[in-house]
Amino acid sequence: MFMKKVAIIGAGASGLICAIECARNSCNVDLYEQNQKVGKKILVSGNGRCNITNTDFSKDDYFSQNSSFVADALNEFNYQKFEKFCASIGLILDAKDDGKVYPLSNEAKSVVAIFKESALNMGVNIITDTKISDIKSITESYDAVVVATGSEAASHLGGCSDGLEFAKVYGHSIIPTYPSLVQLELSNSPHNKMSGAKVEGEVTLMINNQKSSSASGDILFTAYGVSGFAILDISREASEAILNYSAVDIILNLLPKYSQQKLSNHLNNLSKSIPQSSVLNAIHALLPVKIAKTILDVLNIDAQTKLQNLNMKDYKRIANQCLNWKFEVASTHGFRHAEVAGGGVNTDEINPKTMESKKQKNLYFSGEVLDVVGRRGGFNFAWGWASGYAAAKDITK
Known part of the structure; x- marks a missing residue:
């Protein structure tokens, strides 16, 4: 039986869910992370509580030069589906009256621990302390590559522009970036x-x-x-x-x-x-x-x-x-103190249903590296989960 080899660059929210879903559907997954540990940005979110998503999100909660881009992925992976996914890996959610959702533990640590354990149990090869610099060699070595590197926000947690540079290699245009939630x-x-x-x-x-x-x-x-x-x-x-x-x-x-x-x-x-x-x-x-x-x-x-x-x-x-x-x-x-960033890879050049590049087959972009930024209240995480899931579903179809 042929098993796809998948490389995912970035072990944040989008990269982790993509890795789990790919591995769950019989892919060989290498998850690359430049930090010593996965999910560093998840750990500090919500003052350590992790406002993991929102119960009610739509394209109107997001800002992009292509305002309708997020609709397909968000509709496909709505809150009910995310809650079901979390239950499947043992993570229990606590939805508040204002729509904000937290782990029932009220600790971001539990989110990272459960996602990491789930990935490992499904056979994901997590490779930390590894910064990818040559995107072409990666794309030539794998059947599919997902760029989930995040943005320049929170540089002390690993925020960088690597994903934008990877996109440029394949002719993608970049919408100018700016700090948000700052x-x-x-x-x-x-x-x-x-x-x-x-x-x-x-x-x-x-x-x-x-x-x-x-x-x-x-x-x-x-x-x-x-x-x-x-x-x-x-x-x-x-x-x-x-x-x-x-x-x-x-x-x-x-x-x-x-x-x-x-x-x-x-x-x-x-x-x-x-x-x-x-x-x-x-x-x-x-x-x-x-x-x-x-x-x-x-x-x-x-x-x-x-x-x-x-x-x-x-x-x-x-x-x-x-x-x-x-x-x-x-x-x-500044970017260092920002929670997220606006701007990024031009979404006109990305398939909104699959997150696949329109310029390079089997190359995907998910999460904050794209020109998508959400409001405060769990919306940026919701986009990270939905876009990572969309990429995984296309890779494993």
Whole structure:
């Protein structure tokens, strides 16, 4: 009986599922990984909990120059099929009300351990500490080759552009890459004075002075700029705009439960009920002290000024600063700190049902190496699993 020889380059999510499915269907599989261990990016995902997928995903959760490319693979390997696959290798999932899915163990370690053990038990030859540099010699030595090398994001975990270079060898075009799900660096502003302070707020992304999008969630000030889930959620658009040399700003609403009138009235009422209270304490009751002090610095108001010595105009200025604080974005915090990357191998040149190259027979690309990037919430993993599975099904058909 003829058994296909399959090489898979990259032992992340996409490479692991592809290896297991190929081996399960009687292929001889060599899984190459440049790191000492498989699944390094899986291990750190979800703060070590691994937001492994989402219960509800569609092409609308992804961004690519070819917006419909992801539809076939996602439909073929939906959440129910992924859950069934995981059960078949002994991995139990825990779906949350918001759609995010985690391993029931709540540990990313269990995901890597179970996927690795399953691959080994099915006969996959896992070759770690091995960086592939000559893609042509690999393609000439195997019946099928899958490039699942990921992107340049998280270089300390092995993120690199190797897959893009492999694609170029066979004439593929590359959509320019950019960091996504990444923190933002701010231009000269007082953000460094607020480093470590966090609020639940809203962020509005402005591109060339036009509102582009907004997001809610935690906002964390840092020495370089801003982080937090709300920032990550608008970072893809911000990063792409920076790549295109657009002007990028963010407007922060640090107290979204207040309108400007409600907040200024609140301060005015305090000035009558506790006139001897300092304005700093009045704002500190609403926001972390570092932020309260910085707001007053920006407005050139002495922090120890008594509320009775301010007027309604002052309260409106304070309210406006809290609810509409504009910052200029200088850049992202870079590929090293990004969870994923946008751009990649042009998907117009890839078969959307099989992930096979249209330029080189038996050469496949899966996962993040392609020009596909998802929203936060398990969507990038969902794409990794679906695209790896699609490649395996075609190889073993």
